[in-house]
Amino acid sequence: MTALATTPALLLTRAEICRRLARRRALLLAAPVVLLVYLTTIFFSFDLPGIAARMRPENAAVLLGDFWSFKTHVTLDRRKPGLDVAIEGEAKGRYAPAQFPGWVRDGAEPRIDLPDGSRVTYVAQGAVIERAGFGVIRVSRDGRQIAVTLPEGAANPDWLSASATRVDIRGPWWRFSMTPARTETLRYEPGWELFFFDLQSPFHGKSAAELAALALWQPRLEPERSNLAAMAADIWQNRMWRHGDVAWALGETVLMAFLGTFGAALIAFPLAFLAASNFSPGRLIRLGLRRIFDLFRGIDGLIWTVILSRAFGPGPLTGALAILLTDTGTFGKTFSEALENIDEKQREGIASTGAPAVAQARFGVVPQVAPVILSQVLYYLESNTRSATVIGALVGGGIGLLLTQAIQTQKDWEEVSYYIVLITLMVMAMDSLSAWLRARFIKG
Amino acid sequence: MTASPPPTAPPPTAPPMTAAYLALVRRRRLYGTLIGVLFVVLMASGWRTADARNAGSFFDGIAHVADFPIEILSEAARDWANLPGYLRQYLPSLIETLNIAAVSTVLGGLLAAVLAVLSARALAPLPWLVVPIRRSMDVMRAMPEIVIALVLIFLLGGGPVPAMIAITLHTAGALGKLFSEVAENADLKPVEGLASVGAGWLARIWFAVGPQVAPNWSSYALLRFEINIRASAILGFVGAGGIGYDLRTTLQWGQGRYDQVVAIFALLFLTIVLVDHLSDRARARLVQGGRPA
Numbered sequence: 001m002t003a004l005a006t007t008p009a010l011l012l013t014r015a016e017i018c019r020r021l022a023r024r025r026a027l028l029l030a031a032p033v034v035l036l037v038y039l040t041t042i043f044f045s046f047d048l049p050g051i052a053a054r055m056r057p058e059n060a061a062v063l064l065g066d067f068w069s070f071k072t073h074v075t076l077d078r079r080k081p082g083l084d085v086a087i088e089g090e091a092k093g094r095y096a097p098a099q100f101p102g103w104v105r106d107g108a109e110p111r112i113d114l115p116d117g118s119r120v121t122y123v124a125q126g127a128v129i130e131r132a133g134f135g136v137i138r139v140s141r142d143g144r145q146i147a148v149t150l151p152e153g154a155a156n157p158d159w160l161s162a163s164a165t166r167v168d169i170r171g172p173w174w175r176f177s178m179t180p181a182r183t184e185t186l187r188y189e190p191g192w193e194l195f196f197f198d199l200q201s202p203f204h205g206k207s208a209a210e211l212a213a214l215a216l217w218q219p220r221l222e223p224e225r226s227n228l229a230a231m232a233a234d235i236w237q238n239r240m241w242r243h244g245d246v247a248w249a250l251g252e253t254v255l256m257a258f259l260g261t262f263g264a265a266l267i268a269f270p271l272a273f274l275a276a277s278n279f280s281p282g283r284l285i286r287l288g289l290r291r292i293f294d295l296f297r298g299i300d301g302l303i304w305t306v307i308l309s310r311a312f313g314p315g316p317l318t319g320a321l322a323i324l325l326t327d328t329g330t331f332g333k334t335f336s337e338a339l340e341n342i343d344e345k346q347r348e349g350i351a352s353t354g355a356p357a358v359a360q361a362r363f364g365v366v367p368q369v370a371p372v373i374l375s376q377v378l379y380y381l382e383s384n385t386r387s388a389t390v391i392g393a394l395v396g397g398g399i400g401l402l403l404t405q406a407i408q409t410q411k412d413w414e415e416v417s418y419y420i421v422l423i424t425l426m427v428m429a430m431d432s433l434s435a436w437l438r439a440r441f442i443k444g
Numbered sequence: 445m446t447a448s449p450p451p452t453a454p455p456p457t458a459p460p461m462t463a464a465y466l467a468l469v470r471r472r473r474l475y476g477t478l479i480g481v482l483f484v485v486l487m488a489s490g491w492r493t494a495d496a497r498n499a500g501s502f503f504d505g506i507a508h509v510a511d512f513p514i515e516i517l518s519e520a521a522r523d524w525a526n527l528p529g530y531l532r533q534y535l536p537s538l539i540e541t542l543n544i545a546a547v548s549t550v551l552g553g554l555l556a557a558v559l560a561v562l563s564a565r566a567l568a569p570l571p572w573l574v575v576p577i578r579r580s581m582d583v584m585r586a587m588p589e590i591v592i593a594l595v596l597i598f599l600l601g602g603g604p605v606p607a608m609i610a611i612t613l614h615t616a617g618a619l620g621k622l623f624s625e626v627a628e629n630a631d632l633k634p635v636e637g638l639a640s641v642g643a644g645w646l647a648r649i650w651f652a653v654g655p656q657v658a659p660n661w662s663s664y665a666l667l668r669f670e671i672n673i674r675a676s677a678i679l680g681f682v683g684a685g686g687i688g689y690d691l692r693t694t695l696q697w698g699q700g701r702y703d704q705v706v707a708i709f710a711l712l713f714l715t716i717v718l719v720d721h722l723s724d725r726a727r728a729r730l731v732q733g734g735r736p737a
Contacts, residue, residue, distance in 0.1 A: 313499025
């Protein structure tokens with residue numbers, strides 16, 4: 001390609017042109033073949049055929065179910081007195097005995113109404129499951145032995161699995177299980193439960209109209225603050241979803257990106273003058289600085305994170321410094337290139353009025369490079385918001401930390417999906433902000 | 445932070461304009477100062493907040509910044525004879541990291557190319573698809589790779605495949621946007637020329653748009669490859685195979701094995717510098733030598 005551009009076209013003979021075209025055609029045909037061979041090698045070296053064996057489809061089912069639904073555990077434990085009703089089986093989602101949801105009737109023989117019309121009753125030494133469209137299943141427990149009695153003449157259905165010590169029955173939107181120690185029914189419902197108010201809040205379980213009435217004209221539930229303030233505080237301190245902590249974490253992530261990006265820009269800007277060939281006081285300084293920029297850029301954010309978290313411990317400061325160090329290298333390089341590309345006439349014009357070097361730089365150079373530099377910095381601000389999430393996951397700060405924690409529990413997938421949505425929205429918001437600022441400050 | 449120099453002053457014979465000009469300059473200075481003050485306040489309070497919420501404070505930590513590098517480097521210096529062996533030992537992991545980056549760049553680039561021509565206004569065969577495709581590219585771009593990778597590790601188990609899929613998706617979104625910007629700026633005359641001889645949509649894109657966008661597209665893809673190497677190393681650190689995974693394992697072994705950490709750092713550093721350098725040169729050739737401006 002370059003040869004064509006530099007050699008005068010007239011000197012090329014017809015044969016030469018044909019030869020080059022043939023070579024290009026061969027290259028064009030060879031490229032897909034090479035690519036295909038490479039991808040095939042990768043297919044086997046990444047062990048894609050074996051992935052089917054390693055795949056855990058049951059995890060996918062858990063994950064997809066959790067994304068858009070939640071379950072309430074109704075548990076009777078032989079070692080503990082009384083019925084336990086808890087959302088996701090968690091302590092922070094436990095109902096007080098007087099506040100059980102309407103579908104649970106507590107009593108000597110607790111009864112649970114299920115969404116498809118089935119009904120589970122916990123009786124002494126067992127449980128009775130009235131399954132809609134099937135009949136009555138009796139599960140009885142004798143010591144450590146569990147026995148199942150199906151209705152007369154029914155074949156063993158595939159949604160029931162039973163052994164001597166465990167019975168498991170799956171229904172649409174519910175699941176029943178019994179072991180020698182405990183009897184448990186799970187009831188699934190769509191949505192994210194307790195998203196606004198947790199069970200400890202007096203506003204839990206109220207409809208939107210009731211909440212509006214409470215907020216606007218009804219008497220205060222707590223005399224010292226208005227209902228609206230109480231609602232806001234309850235949402236903020238929601239123990240299930242921790243909205244306050246999540247907001248802080250998002251703020252920390254943006255903070256890491258902001259401090260890292262602008263800190264790097266502030267450090268790199270003066271250094272770029274020393275590293276630009278047309279400003280540098282000496283060749284040695286220039287080359288030395290260039291190598292330092294390369295070094296800082298080449299040491300990946302991952303390495304910086306490892307080194308810095310040894311000194312500063314986990315948290316947003318470590319993340320901000322990791323971004324700052326990597327980007328100082330990047331900015332130093334690009335800023336000095338921008339400085340080398342300026343039009344010298346403007347600076348000479350200012351110099352001809354006898355202005356000192358600082359004034360020359362301020363009025364002859366900065367106006368030329370400011371748009372380039374600013375747009376680069378703003379672009380990095382957006383991309384660093386994403387990096388800050390990743391670095392946060394490594395150093396333990398910001399939303400990245402919450403995300404990895406939620407994934408590690410392997411059961412809070414509704415929180416994982418909530419964080420994913422928030423992260424996506426945060427990055428998109430920073431993208432828009434950076435585009436808006438670029439359009440606002442850099443015209444043309 | 446004002447971007448342009450103040451406009452030249454009008455001749456002194458026009459006093460009302462001078463006054464207006466001076467007022468304008470004053471207002472600009474005021475805004476400039478306000479933005480400057482706001483920026484300084486944000487920076488100062490930001491660093492203080494970050495410092496307060498960090499486990500260790502800046503001034504306690506700064507004295508110890510060099511401790512870890514010195515420790516690992518001195519161990520490596522003591523056991524320098526092991527280094528070549530470790531470099532060879534971790535080379536396969538490095539190649540895996542590079543492979544993850546390369547495959548994701550290729551697959552993501554191909555996906556991005558399709559999305560780009562479908563979402564470039566002048567070329568799109570189905571105009572109603574333009575906006576949905578752009579929004580989905582925005583979402584793919586905004587989601588950090590680590591999010592997708594961690595979820596996929598849960599589903600597919602560890603190894604390179606989750607990292608590959610995660611980086612591919614992100615690459616498709618990021619490159620798709622850049623590709624479609626290039627495609628939108630392509631000259632439409634060749635497209636019209638081909639259309640006039642009855643060429644179909646695919647032929648128009650392949651022969652009229654393809655040669656115009658190829659240099660810039662490959663240049664962006666190369667830049668993305670550099671970024672993807674770093675991303676693939678980081679994803680390895682959270683369990684997706686490659687050299688990042690080895691780094692985490694060796695770090696967990698702790699003292700006495702830091703020569704291996706140094707070997708991995710060295711491999712990673714050299715690779716990044718080398719690829720940066722090669723791709724810098726290749727991109728310069730592509731963009732300056734490839735297409736007449």
